[in-house]
Amino acid sequence: MHANVKQNVIPLNVPGLKVACSQCNLRELCLPFGLAEEELERLDTLIGGRRKIKRGQHLYRSGDPFEAIFAIKAGFFKTDVLTEDGRDQVTGFQMAGEIIGMDGISTEAHTCNAVALEDSEVCLIPFAELESLSSEIRALQHHFHKVMSREIVRDHGVMMLLGTMRAEERLAAFLLNLSQRFTARGYSSAEFHLRMTREEIGSYLGLKLETVSRAFSRFQDEGLISVQQKHIRILDIPNLKALLGPPGGGRH
Amino acid sequence: MHANVKQNVIPLNVPGLKVACSQCNLRELCLPFGLAEEELERLDTLIGGRRKIKRGQHLYRSGDPFEAIFAIKAGFFKTDVLTEDGRDQVTGFQMAGEIIGMDGISTEAHTCNAVALEDSEVCLIPFAELESLSSEIRALQHHFHKVMSREIVRDHGVMMLLGTMRAEERLAAFLLNLSQRFTARGYSSAEFHLRMTREEIGSYLGLKLETVSRAFSRFQDEGLISVQQKHIRILDIPNLKALLGPPGGGRH
DNA sequence: CGCAGTTTTGATTCATCTCAATTTGTGTGG
DNA sequence: CCACACAAATTGAGATGAATCAAAACTGCG
8 A cells, every 4th residue: 555655766775875685784684685686686676765763762663553674774672562551571682684573564553662772773674565575586485484483483482481491591591692693793792782771681581670680690700791780791601501401400 | 286186176075185265164264364265266276185183192393394384273282392401381372273383484394392282183284385375366475474473473472471470360361362262263252171281371371280270279269260170161251351450459 | 990190279488579778870961 | 071860780688479399189081
């Protein structure tokens, strides 16, 4: 419906905002993954431009009409759901190269909020057009299915974490996950800056902020990490990992 | 492959063999939703047959190569993930009309186990062929995206439940969810048979089986439900719902 | 009819929450 | 540039909900 309008607009690429997946250094992580040169160029024509989101601003809110998904070009986001009765659950933290907004497909409206945790930039992918192009480029269709499926698998991991792990195990899993994702993006796996507050970490992990803080302190006392506010340095990955799966160690 | 044969067969409904979405009484809940007559017939040719799964048997296991997704024709399933260190998390319970197996798309291998909790029957939907047909039938492509997205939204709901609710709230949410899904399938919303054990409910809800049992007993004492082993009758839906979102009642 | 698996119930322990005080960090305006 | 106010984080003490351990009752199946 909206698509018709955009379809006839020449994809002139506004000031310095040359939006080209084919040139993007995130293409191996993001939607373009696995596409051939020529397919990539067609994908370029699809992208509906970039959008900058300042720290604290919403990319979308629960209830907003769903029109597009977003590829994170730079920055850091959180998504959260809130219920009528005031419960608030952070459902994920997203970083460069990740696709965000797929929750909105099912009802044509977003079902969660996406907030930038630092100044960020996203590429807008109009969904109707993505579906059109998917019909023509099988690799794109398949890769998009993988992206959605990966999201489902990721959510299962979080359910496992929330359903079976104790506070320190959850935090260890969280840190290792962040570390791994930073590594995949070429950043240090050992040293990074948390973009979210203790309360947001707690919400994500099903814990109170005080519990998160205590677990951080404990990890530091044990020499596993060094924490100074939002600055984290991971000192002992093996023992952090050992915290997760202690077949005979953790049960009492 | 199988499809070619059936294409020329008159849609007479041979017992258990002739698989036709167009004739299925679940079509409004399942993959065919929203398709036109003629599209439905093409969907019929896609379905790779039916498969019966006896109670306790696996539909697929974590690690199995991914080839197809499944539409549940009849019966009841659970899906669960287990980690090396022996943790076990039930990630969902699925009933007739629901699509199962999409976790496998991302890695080409299933990432969880699907077990029948009663004698069941599924329709096999070869995934490569589904993608082919999706390219041709836009409505099918779009609906499939909605199905995947719905799964993501559902998972967010579970994360909310696990992350923010107390034991009795979780169980109330669980019962109301089951009730609503039974209603949508034409069964009683008030009276039903649990197919899963207390332990499986507990795993899904992040609780121990004793806690689940105690919560059931408490609900019965309070006149909210009547429980006799696996037989549940919901007596007071309003007050069960009130348990969930007590804006001023639940915090202490 | 007996046995194994499931469920219920009780007593106790423990992890996390809650409440509260203090410290540290951050952004703003004089 | 410093002081102030506010937000975020740390830490402690005590309360509490759910886990654990244990035993008994029930169910259904062979």
